[in-house]
Amino acid sequence: MILRSVVGKLWLTIIILVSVVLIALSLFLNEQVDNTYTRTHKESLERLAKEIRSKSADLNHVQEVSKIFDTYMIVMNSQGKIDTSKSKPDSLPVAEEVIQLVDTSKVSENDVYIQTGKVEAKHGDIMLAAVPYHLTNDQVTLIFYQPLNESIEEDLKMWILYSALIGIALTTIFAFFLSTRISQPLIQMKKAAEKMAKGDFTARVHVREHEKDEIADLSLTFNRMAGQLDDLVNMLSHEKEQLTSILRSMTDGVITLNAKGKVIMTNPPADRLLAIFREPGELSLKATLPPPLKDFFDTVVKEEKEHFGDITEQGRTWAVVMAPLYARGQLRGAVAVFRDVTEERRLDKMRKDFVANVSHELRTPLAMLQGYSEALIDDIAQSPEEVKEIAQVINEESMRMGRLVRELLDLARMEAGHIQVQLSDLDVSMFVQRVVRKFQNLARDRDVEVIGEVAEDLPFVRWDEDKIEQVLTNLVDNAIRHTPQGGKVTVRAFWNEKNMFIEVEDTGTGIPEEDLPFVFERFYKADKARTRGQSGGTGLGLSIVKHLVTAHQGNATVRSQIGKGTVFSIQLPVEVPEDAELKL
Template structure:
């Protein structure tokens, strides 16, 4: 009986000690297991209770430290991801990414706007096909660091740079396409080419005339005084034409290089425009045209360079007379608003077609090229007038209806511009 009781007590103590030992050993391990599972599911903000200072306690402390560091690292990664996303979606350049299988991964807002779509959900092959990018661009670009292709989208021109990105092992992981809108750049390049071509053409014609007439004179035409004087008159006229062209080009070059600085004075426009009409009256009457000016009800004082303002007004009035038929009416009048005095020249001439109107201030642009050259124009007058108006802080605008006439308006600010000095 004593032995049985002793064994029973020993077993009970063993069970109690085993239970206590199990709780002490396996409890923290089970807690660590649950914590690891929670961490695998993305819950890094957790802290386990350290129950002892033995190896299990040290393991729990290490687990808590790891969770804390992971929380901090994930927070930094999340912030960095947000910064990159904000940067990506606020870039002016479009960005599209494809993986190594050609599947679409991401695109920013600029890319959708440039490609004129609401959402990009096409794979690489569809992207290449839809935009007709057939310049040897493939998903596997090989050893090329990048490849650039230009293609049109509507009225825009887009430059696309295809650049691969690689894994740590050096294998291609995918392709990034960077899109840039080069429409304005292409327009400027085209305008530059057109400008050079126009200058060459404008100079070539009088030079050819001068050379041909000079050769004729050298071949014996000098002996006939009447013919010689006629030829010399033509040579003199063509030389003047080239001189006018070079003068206008130099003037535009000075405006471009900010070398034209104005001698600002107060100009009373009622008196100024009345004098302009008197100076041009005889030319208008020669074409049986009616040129009139309606003085404003009160004094109109603008702040400008008298010579430059006169150049603009005379250019516009001369154009109105030049490109209007006989019996046309050319009317000059002044209006105002809170900011500007507006001097308007309205004619009942030939007018300008809708498609030509936005381009009349371009250099060398002529609505009727043959007629303009025959009348001695260089095609630079309105371009110079526009530059002069802008240098005064104003603007020059045009309204027209083909066959019914044109209205040109000079906008002069009421406030004086900043003090400039004279032309360099």
């Protein structure tokens, strides 16, 4: 494993490089030792031979000189034999072997004959020099030779080898120390980088104060980079938290999509929208893009411009605006912002319906007023009875139009919160009986029975008597008008410890189940008939009931079955708080 590390590679590289250099140097030095040693012997013998040849001297003197140079001398006569009387005694044991190395034909006056060779005697390898020498009465050849002491040369080579080995050993230690020294900051940087990869951007590399080399500069640069990354990550994290807080606090839904249409980020309103489109058993809210939004996305990607519109699902409506997202000029996805506009669309529809209903309700009496008034002007009525009948119709239609305008004004004040609840003590039993008696004549004219059923021991309550009477008046009047001849309308009152309940039940035609959630809306008519028949009304009575009951912190509900009748139930607190007021 060490060879895979920077320390091992650097250490091995230094060792190989130094070893190659030292081995090459050792080989070179050995060669130089050989050459120098041989050259030294050659120069020494050549200088000695030339010196003796240039000067005539006694052989004894020559022998003394050669002794000074640690050189053996052999005297060979003209017949090529050894002159033992003139040769040195210590040279005689190898004299025969030495003269065999001499080629006498190459011995001349002008040059020194140099030759190396091996003798079997104790000297081993030798180097010899031969020069002619003139005696008084004869000419001989002087042979000087020196043994080549290989042990000294071998010792020198061994020392060179030992020096190389010691150098390699020291280099190994030095290289390992140097590699460790150099790589230690790198190892620290690696550990710091691993911590940074795990999200810890506080990791730093320790730098000694006295270190001013490139590694120290790299470590300082790494620390600066880590610090900048830490600041950048903290800033991005802070911005992300801010963005997340903004997205979570938004009432509008936000969905971010990648280039393939996959959801990559949402906020809680968007999660609720996606949950509506989630398939049964699907765990992730972001698994697939809902089909309506997929159509928006395809359009945005195709046209590369903002696209907006509405989507409807499960009775709710969302206004969607989707725009493309770009990165370096390339489309990288889209962002969709949507808002639940169900209430706005409902209110808009109610406004349109309100205008249509008011126009219709006013147009009918106005048309009749205009028609009958023209009949009077044109003297169409021939008798006093006809004139009286026309005047009666005009009076009824004017009263009906006045009632409509009055109820519209009351409803406008209630919705604006301008009507306050004036509380007073009220006997519920007497109150219910009074309301029932008020409708006896109307009920008798329509052949409908109106009765009151009041529980015993009802407590006094604190209500706004006028407004609760208006509530019951609207409910009972509405019940009588929707009850056929021979039917019955029952007003009952009962209570528990906290709440008083008043119900108005009729035996009329009933209300369809799909219309029940809308009966308290303005101008809503379950029979959808806009006629002045027996059940004709303004369509505002139940809406006024809802607002007045809400002002008393109560609740109004309805239950009905087709052909069996309808029950309107009013739940009111026994004692309404003094600060209660009408609020939408």
